[in-house]
Amino acid sequence: MTSLAIAANGLRKSYGDKTVLDGVDLAVPEGTVFSLLGPNGAGKTTAVKILSTLVTADAGDIRIGGHDLAADPQAVRGAIGVTGQFSAVDGLITGEENMLLMADLHHLPRAEGRRVAAELLERFDLTEAAKKPASTYSGGMKRRLDIAMTLVGAPRIIFLDEPTTGLDPRSRHTMWQIIRGLVSDGVTVFLTTQYLEEADQLADRIAVLNDGGIAAEGSAEELKRLIPGGHVRLRFTDPAAYRSAASALREATLPHARTGSRGGTPVDEALVLRIPSDGSQRELRSLLDWLDSAGIEADELTVHTPDLDDVFFALTGPAGIPAQTKENVR
Numbered sequence: 001m002t003s004l005a006i007a008a009n010g011l012r013k014s015y016g017d018k019t020v021l022d023g024v025d026l027a028v029p030e031g032t033v034f035s036l037l038g039p040n041g042a043g044k045t046t047a048v049k050i051l052s053t054l055v056t057a058d059a060g061d062i063r064i065g066g067h068d069l070a071a072d073p074q075a076v077r078g079a080i081g082v083t084g085q086f087s088a089v090d091g092l093i094t095g096e097e098n099m100l101l102m103a104d105l106h107h108l109p110r111a112e113g114r115r116v117a118a119e120l121l122e123r124f125d126l127t128e129a130a131k132k133p134a135s136t137y138s139g140g141m142k143r144r145l146d147i148a149m150t151l152v153g154a155p156r157i158i159f160l161d162e163p164t165t166g167l168d169p170r171s172r173h174t175m176w177q178i179i180r181g182l183v184s185d186g187v188t189v190f191l192t193t194q195y196l197e198e199a200d201q202l203a204d205r206i207a208v209l210n211d212g213g214i215a216a217e218g219s220a221e222e223l224k225r226l227i228p229g230g231h232v233r234l235r236f237t238d239p240a241a242y243r244s245a246a247s248a249l250r251e252a253t254l255p256h257a258r259t260g261s262r263g264g265t266p267v268d269e270a271l272v273l274r275i276p277s278d279g280s281q282r283e284l285r286s287l288l289d290w291l292d293s294a295g296i297e298a299d300e301l302t303v304h305t306p307d308l309d310d311v312f313f314a315l316t317g318p319a320g321i322p323a324q325t326k327e328n329v330r
């Protein structure tokens with residue numbers, strides 16, 4: 001059994017009469033990326049602050065890296081690193097000086113501190129800028145320096161609170177590579193982000209926080225299957241083939257059509273048929289078998305699944321408003 005890097009049960013936190021977390025459970029296996037999503041004000045930062053010992057929960061059992069947070073917060077602090085919205089970078093001093101300051105805070109011997117700082121500056125492509133004041137760094141460089149500083153203490157668990165907010169696409173991709181590199185070294189990453197694509201790219205598991213609780217949790221693929229909107233599209237170039245397929249579909253009751261609706265629906269004059277499907281291997285296999293047996297040969301077959309944006313809207317929108325499904329070609 002994989003052990004848990006982060007385990008929280010019954011996490012509660014209120015500010016005045018506002019309940020922010022109302023009994024949240026979290027379980028993050030070691031060496032994985034866990035992403036907490038939620039609308040603005042849902043309590044993501046509050047959760048990160050509690051799990052990283054910066055704020056005290058009103059109730060809940062929390063174990064981080066095997067340490068009981070309430071009983072031994074110092075041990076938890078020794079196991080974790082936190083970066084993100086509360087950056088530790090001091091702009092008045094150079095990148096290298098920031099790193100050496102962290103090495104001092106971690107009580108590394110002088111030579112060891114210099115070695116670790118130089119290594120990390122090199123790893124994050126900051127060697128050239130190391131002697132310049134951090135205030136002159138770009139947003140992406142500051143984020144890289146922030147993570148490098150966090151790694152001085154060699155934490156096994158890292159909390160990244162919106163690590164790529166405000167970064168351009170290239171810097172964002174660089175940050176994703178850095179996060180993947182950390183995970184391949186066995187580090188556990190707890191990530192909050194406003195970018196659903198980021199969670200989709202990086203996270204092994206995703207939890208959606210809404211209304212004080214976890215509205216849904218699973219892999220990106222599992223979450224996408226929770227909401228309707230998935231379908232298979234068949235495109236034809238020959239109008240006759242299209243018409244005969246459309247009529248065969250109207251006749252058929254497809255066993256895999258999750259909605260239970262009869263057959264496929266002609267979508268438009270572009271000779272496209274649309275068949276409800278969750279995109280799972282089992283459903284696709286039975287659909288392909290059925291197409292073969294009905295003698296239907298489409299010129300193009302694409303599987304469309306809801307994306308995480310759809311999931312997010314469906315789970316966090318006001319009750320009663322249906323999900324805005326958007327097509328997403330896989």
Ligand SMILES: Nc1ncnc2c1ncn2[C@@H]1O[C@H](COP(=O)(O)OP(=O)(O)OP(=O)(O)O)[C@@H](O)[C@H]1O
Binds near residue numbers: 039042044047
């Ligand atoms: N120190 C505090 N005192 C009072 N209320 C607070 C405090 N910190 C957070 N809150 C409130 O708790 C709620 C959750 O805030 P939090 O910052 O955790 O949300 P978030 O999900 O991280 O939001 P965002 O995506 O906007 O960063 C908000 O309504 C916020 O106003």
